[in-house]
Amino acid sequence: MTVALLIPARYASQRFPGKPLAPLKGATGVAKTLIARSWEAALAVRGVDHRAVVTDDGRIAEEAARFGAPVVMTSPDCANGTERCAEAAATLDPAPEIVVNLQGDAPLTPPGFVEALIAAMRAHHEIAVATPVLRCDHASLARFREDRRAGRVGATTAVFDHAGRALYFSKEVLPFLPALPAAEETVPVFHHVGVYAYRRDALERYLAAAPGVLERCEGLEQLRFLEAGMPIQCVEVEAGGAEFWELNNPEDVPTVEAALARRGLV
Template sequence: MPVLVVIPARYASTRYPGKPLVALTGAGGQARSLIRRSWDAAMQVGGVDRVVVATDDDRIRTAAEGFGAEVVMTSEACANGTERVAEAHAALGGGYDVVVNLQGDAPLTPHWFVEDLIAGLRSDAGAGLATPVLRCDGRALNGFLADRKAGQVGGTTAVFDRDRRALYFSKEVVPYTSVIYGDDDPTPVFHHVGVYAYRPDALAAYPGWTQGPLETLEGLEQLRFLENGHRVLCVEVEARGRQFWELNNPGDVPRIEAMMAEMGIE
């Protein structure tokens, strides 16, 4: 079953324009762009047949081609990463059984998150797509709550049923809990990791659906699948001592760099 990984990247981010080209300095003092670090993360995933960057911006294309990435140019009209991945997959002529959307703002994504995600989708014939979820420890949950108190979005949370079928995704912290957790305590809140593995038919259908009210309100592309009655499989992944954070706001840069230093990521 051939697997394609697409890294969608756009320059004109509403919250953080130019984000893919922002430099992140690793533990050894070497600065690399966000898109480069996302590419490096993708190249560590086992069982992948091809990795491409999908963008509509020549600055990102130039940067990506400069470090050896294959680039697919896509339309400026793509409303989100899933639409961009669908367009890139079509432009490449299809032929892949699993298409992974490794979003370009998650450079700390461990390779086993994606490997477990692909395995989860393959094991569930009824799911059109799968996405990873990571149980928050107290430190991660408190970080989410602090960001929301400051009027920022630190990450997305997910709730799902006993069969791991997604019930909802939100930029708010759900479910609500009044318990105070220590840094290393497990919590009932799951961080949605911004990676998706699609079956080609579900991916191809997505751009033809209009945005629903929930997707519009939350600004979360995966809600379009739920609003159109498609099953989204949540695959629980394990941190294995690794910290994970997405780059959503300028304030996330020092946070991610501190995590990289702590984990020894060059």
């Protein structure tokens, strides 16, 4: 199966305007833009036939061209990364059988997270959409809760059934915890990793479906699939000791830079 890995990136983020061009320092103190670091994360993923940055903004396209990434320009009317990936995938020749959306705000995404999705799609042809979920440790749960206490819209949690089929995604910390888990207890909260793998027909159905009330309330694009009755397969992944966090808000920059330095990423 041919696989296209696309990095949708937009300039006009409400929470962090110009986020793809934000500088992030690595282990040597040298700054690279977020989109450059996301591209480096994409290059580490095995089993991919085509990679590209997908944007409607000339500034992002210019930066991507500077570090050698192919660019697909899309309409400014795309409401989210899934719509942007759908539009871009339709222009690729040959058309990919699997489209991976590696969102441009997660340079800490281990390649294994993406490779697990690709493997699941190849092994189970009935899966139309797949996304990774990572069990929270106590430190990441504390960051979730701190974001909510501070009124910041931060990372997303996922709730799924025994077969891994998504039940819901939320910017709230779900499930509700009446008490914090003790240090020796397993945390029952899963961090949704903002990566998706789609089959082409799932993207076509997504474009044909109108955004629903849940998508509009939460601001989460994947809820359109669930509201339209299209299942999403959650694939549990392991971080292997590597810290994972997205760049959701300017306040996340020190956390992401510290993790880049600990990984030795220059």
